[in-house]
Amino acid sequence: MDWNFIIFSIVKIAIVVGVVQGMVAYSVLAERKISAWIQDRVGPNRAAPPFVKYIPVLGPFLTRLGIFQPLADGLKFMFKEDFTPAGVKKIYFFLAPAIAVIPAMLTVAVIPFGSMMGQQKMVIADLNVGILYTFGIVSMGVYGIVLAGYAANSKYPFFGGIRSSAQMISYEISMGMSVIPVLLIVGNLNLSQIINWQSGHGWLVMYAPLSFVIFMVASFAETNRTPFDLPEAETELVGGYHTEYSSMKFALFFLAEYSNMVASSAMMVTLFFGGWTLPFWGLDQPAHSLGMGLANILVFLVKMLFFMVLFIWVRWMFPRFRYDQLMDLGWRRFLPLALVNILITAVWLWARS
């Protein structure tokens, strides 16, 4: 560890956090635009700073795309009244949004988002136990929601909190089990090594398709997205765990949800779709020039955006599960399936060797 390492780490952390925040802001816009498109509406097309309309052609075009909407949303959240209802448990009420956001931001630390830029590896922390770290951090995300439900001290948020803790524990097990075949095949917990293996042998989704399906569904459940958004089911729970929240505290829960989406998209790309590699144009090897390094990062981002769009698309196409169906799917379908998957993979590897 030296001075250089610290400076480069700080720069990388700043850039990654900035990019993730930007993606969060614009995935909210994407969500609104795509939902509008699916429901045959127009979506946000008005918000613009005052000077933009004087730019010919480009100005109205950008406004119609809704580019400035996230800015307006952010400002709105900042300037809204930060209301604390009477009877809430104050300390937890303040802590819960922060506890929800921190794990969501920490997950991206171990994900290799590119190969090399000059002498620097494009990953914040190249941990030996990368996957386990992610699972540990993801499992901490429950506390934010549970404490929010508890702190609000009213019925519906409480139900939301209880539901989410039950749901997240259930699906964490399937999620952990679904990754084991990947670890068996690669023989390493390090995410960079998993990507290296994939550049030599082909994407892991071809070796463990069942793992991918279970992992994807479980990550939908972990991020509380439709069809698993029971903790915030509007029709039965008002707003779920964030009913009593307003202003920036409310926005932080949104931030956490979308950061979790970004993180799980990145995990899916890294584990099953080759991370920053592409099998052609020499993009499957660590880059030697800055241009190739940028290309690798771009490949990673494009793959990630695909999954982000998938998350959004699913939300507007499918209805919500009932609670008993959710538990049934998690415990009676996915858990046995994941166990059988481990067994099959182990036997296959043993027969091949």
Added chain:
Amino acid sequence: MEAINNLISGGAVQDVLFYVFAALTLLCGVLVIANPFSRSPVTSAMFLVLTIISMAGLFVLLHAFFLAAVQIIVYAGAVMVLFLFVIMLLDLKVEQRRKIKVFGFFAGIIAVGGIVSILVKSLATAGDGVAEPTIEGGTYALGKLLFTQYTLPFEIVSVLLLVAMIGVILLSKKKLE
């Protein structure tokens, strides 16, 4: 610049981090059982979570990354969430202060004495040279040990957990079909 470089690579950061995590572990551990500001079970549970996380930090400083990760996944991520879940479902009110019972007091002293004597004994025989961490964050060495040298104890522990699980199912079912 040179001085700072030396400071960082000389292990000073690790030392400082060790004291930070050790102090956090002890402080949060005390606050779990004897919190002067709050008697709420949820607060105790949250301080237990903090204790576990700072212990994971200590494991990281020992280069035992695997243990640190497993500590957080199993204890902070699963066991404590279930604790919190049960506390919330039972809707436990703030606990009343109870009088200290004579029997409990003496039993506690004996238990603490036992643990302290074991600690002192092991510290006295350990010698002063701290051994280099052998499990260098790798899961490979740990897995190899678990499945060769310690297979039997490992399996016995798993059977113990299974027995506990079956026991819980038996107890919670009112009538056996």
